[in-house]
Amino acid sequence: MAKYLMKGNDAIVRGALLAGCRFYFGYPITPASEIAEGAARYFPKVGGTFLQAESEVAAINMVYGASGGGIRAMTASSSPGISLKQEGISYAAGAELPCVIVNIMRGGPGLGNIAPEQSDYNQVVKGGGHGNYKVPVLAPNSAQEMCSLTMKAFDIADKYRAPVYILADGYIGQMMEPVEFPEPVTDLPRKDWAVYADKESKDNLISSIYLDPYELEKHNRKLQKKYAEIEKNEIMCEKFMLEDAEYVVMGYGIVSRVLKTAVEKLRDKKVKIGLLRPITLFPFPKKEIYDLAVKNCKFLVVEMSNGQMVEDVRLTVQGKTTVDLYNRMGGVVPTTDEVIEHIQNRFSV
Amino acid sequence: MATKVLRKSHAFYDTYFRNPSPDKKMLHYCPGCGHGNVHKMIAEALEDYDVADKTIFISPVGCSVFAYYYFATGNIQAAHGRAPAVSTGIKRAHPDSIIISYQGDGDLAAIGTAEIIHAANRGECITVFFVNNAIYGMTGGQMAPTTLVGQKTTTSPMGRRPSNEGYPIKVAELISQLHAPVYIERVSLHDNKQRAKARLAIRKAIKCQVDKLGFSLVEILSPCPSGWKMDPVDSMRWIEETMQENFPLGVYRDLTKEAEPYTPEILNPTAEAILNLLDIDTELDFKYERKNPPEKYKNPEMKVAGFGGQGILLLGGAMAQAGMLENYHVSWLPSYGPEMRGGTANCHVNIRDIEVGSPMVSDPSVLIAMNRPSLEKFEQDVKKGGLIIYDSSLIDIEPTRKDIEILAIPATKMADQLGNTRIANMVVFGAYMGYTGLMGKETLYESLKTAIKHKRFLDINVKAIDAGYQFGSDNQAG
Structure with a gap:
């Protein structure tokens, strides 16, 4: 298939759509806004939804809702926006909701600047929000990987029922390189745990509450086992x-x-x-x-x-x-x- | 003759199996609490409209956090205040679903203020039940945004003082200022007559969603005897005599007769159509013959610099595009000066036989300078034996280096003669290729197809390339 000269940020949008993602919820922030702009342009074209949320917090919670509905959903932001999303990411990890979160890192702390930094390693790789959880993190270094790892991220997310990060920087996002695109994924299987608003799924519950300490410990052990499985299978x-x-x-x-x-x-x-x-x-x-x-x-x-x-x-x-x-x-x-x-x-x- | 059998709605589980309490038939709410009433009215409406199977109930944070114990529907538990955002996500994913966003006063009117305002403002086709009991029940009786002036809570022990805590927020009034909502009403649970009205309002709000009319919200004044430290009877009286005064009951918006049903269009393109829709052309096949330029011109590491507005980034992009067409490894990296307006823009381009490592070019083998500041700034960085191409019609100085090749081209003047100074970048594109022999003109023409967005400008850009190419090959280094 033909190669395309494309920015990394644009390759993420194409990769997500080719992976069958149809829902994008985001809030503009430099240097990740091009992803939102590309999503606004291309998601509706293929029958998807792009929605500019009122905040980063709302955006990740919209992803939470859509993912609970069993479909592939994503959001993208840059460092300060990721700090705001951490609450929702913790909930998604706790409720075991698959989704993809893109972080095009910028300089910090605080408002910092919009130049490329890698100072979000800790807040992304170590979980970042409250609670005992981890999030698989893929770190592309080319426009091609921005596409292919985004696709891979959706597969990992679904396989393990977990949020997955794409962690990149402004340079990888802004850089244009040739990208080859694979065939689009069209038939994604139904998820037996999700709520589809139908009779078959009506007894399903998406939740991260375990009021009983023993139950919550059990849930945490299950999460840890999942992370151990990810460590065994997914290293690249x-x-x-x-x-x-x-x-x-x-x-x-x-x-x-x-x-x-x-x-x-x-x-x-x-x-x-x-x-x-x-x-x-x-x-x-x-x-x-x-x-x-x-x-x-x-x-x-x-x-x-x-x-x-x-x-x-x-x-x-x-x-x-x-x-x-x-x-x-x-x-x-x-x-x-x-x-x-x-x-x-x-x-x- | 039909007889009315009194029984629990089928939208409730018969046995509340998720409730860890040994009694699987009872609700977890305190005696005298209003949530049970509201749950019952919702469940009966869901059954009557025959929509329980396609309902997804969003449980908030607050006393109703365990609403999913009871509703025999799809259930999602949301973070504090985020139920309207979660509702938005799931409703967009499943437009035929019935979404109940059930929220208390802390959840909706404090931590989730942004989410409710914006969900309402977008006119999300969801139904919000806002249970207003003027206090934080679950956390043990702290002040809520709807706590009345003078009302004592654990965090307003002297009573709510406007000078410190402001006034109670009137949600129904607030939301009714927005354009999109279809139906907004405030009701109360304090006596049978009001409960009957509340029941009708709840049914109407759900029907509004069943009919796909848009956003509906019912605010319900509801007793919290535990939080208020009153008995249930006094609680009802307090709503009637005190709370109602601050939160007047009534319909704040009703467009259910005027509103048009809205069903989003469903698109489900085939794999092939998707590629086309994403502007990915699967048929592209460009035949080229790679040239064999002198060794010194191979694998250029280029910096292209000039004023913002001279098409600098486009020129760099065209270089990379041309390289890609000839199956080189290429990269293009933009780098704006902090003074973009009237200042310099530059980009880094690599065209290599092998994979590009660092895309950043700090010591270029080729510098293309389209204005004087760029030449001054980058001349000294150029590698020994490298090449500088500069626009001599705009730059009134000459490079001082003697250890490099220099091609001075009056690009802007040539472009002007062709009819548009803005194609000076393409003159230089041609000149660089003509001078070095790196690529043939056919490749450059082909690269224009993606670099030039407006097809009507193609011809003049082709002319620019031709003129530049000719100039470049006429002025090759001896």
Whole structure:
């Protein structure tokens, strides 16, 4: 099939529609507004619904309602908007409602700015709202992945009855690259737990209330079991030049693109370095990291935040090797050259 | 002769199996509470209109959080105040459903104010039952937005003072200021006559949805003896004598006769139609012959810069599009100066034989400068042996670098001669390709098909490419 030059944000809209999603509820925010604009244009065309909600809070609760109705629904926002949605995401996780939430991260804290940052790692990967829950997080690094991982996100959401995040940054959203589109999904199966407003589903209940502590503990155990299952089945990562690597750089999103070029250039200089890019941030590629750690690879994590993913890497290597952080904040994207310089200085290579 | 058998509505479960209490026949509400009355009136209406099977009941947060114990319908429990948003989502998903959004005063008139106003304002075809008992019942008797002036609660122990807490919110009046709602009434449960009126209002509000007329809301003044610390009889008297005065009963809006039924159009396109509707052309096949430019011009890392309004981003996009058509790996990344208006806009373009790593171009091998600030700003970044193309009709200085190739082209002047200065970008597009030999003209023409939105401008842009291409190849580096 033909390729299309398209922005990542536009590829998300197409991917969602090709995945059979027909309901979009959102609130405008830079740098994610293009997703809402694209959704407003394309969702109604194929018989779907686009609704600009009165708030981020309302938007995620509309998704909650629609998802309870057994259909594929989504919302998209950027960091401050995600903070507002956390209540609804906790409810969706508790009521086990599948949906897709896109976060095109921007600079924070507070109003911060609209430049790309990765400072939402903690609020997205660690659950973010109240209660014992986690949300699968897919981190695309190209326009193609903005489409294909959005489609994948809907499948994971339905498979595990869980909200799923697409976590990207302004660069991946704004960048145009060629995208190939798969065939659209048209016949989605009926969900036996959902309320379809018909006789067959009328005894179904969508709820996150378990008043009895033992019942709530049981529910939480069930959720944890589900997350363990997700950790077993759904890990995705990209390995680049890791076979003989002595040094491993890690990063996701736009950072991983910078790191790939840095690795290519350092390899030209005979430095044995490779890239490990988590595509899923939860589940986290712990085994892949640990295997490299016990081979005594030295790690450098590059993040556009105060160092959030690096904590997970350190936890994973269990002191078997060193894990350094190189970070930029405020919307500054590290250049290939500054990363190379840092690596050369730090590791004397 | 037909006889009326008194029994529980079939819209209630016979046995409340979800209730953890050992008594599966009783409601969980306190003695004298109004919720039981309201539940019964709703359930009877759902049965009478034969819509219980397609009803979805939205339980709020508050005493009625467990409404799903009782209603033999689809049930969704919503977060505090969010029932109208949840209702919106499910109603849009299933337009033929009957959605009951059941809310208390804290839920609807405090934490969920935005949700109810906007659901009403959109005219969502849902039915809202607003149980106003002027207090937070479930959390133990705190002040509600509808608590009366002077009324003592656990969080207004001296009585509600307007100077500190403001006045009670009148929801029926407030919502009736909006254009979309079809039916709004305030009723009370304080005596038999009022309960009969409440029953009719509840039926009418549900019928309004059954007939697909639009948004309906019934506000119900309802006793809360536990919260008010009164016995049930005094509670009824308090509603009649005190609450009613603050919340006048009556119909605030009734357009049920005028409103037209609305049924959303159902579209269900085939897989093939979906691709077309998404502007994904499955038939696209462009044949090209890749050129073999000199090694130094391969894999360009480009920065294209100029004024906002010069079509800088479009030029970069056309470059990437052309590259993609010839099956190169490409990327295009916009980067606006903070001073976009009258300032510079620029974008980064990669056209590579192999996968593009970082899409950011900090040291370009090709700089296209369409205004003076861009040339001044980026000249020093260009890689040694790289190429600068600049619009010499707008830039009155020359690059100072001696270690790079330079192509000065009077692009804006040439564009003007062709009839429109705005196609200077396409003149440069042609010039770059003609100069380097990276791609043939056919590819550039093809790329225009997606880059140029208005087909009537295609011809003049083709002319611009031709003129630029000619200029570029005539001025190739010796």
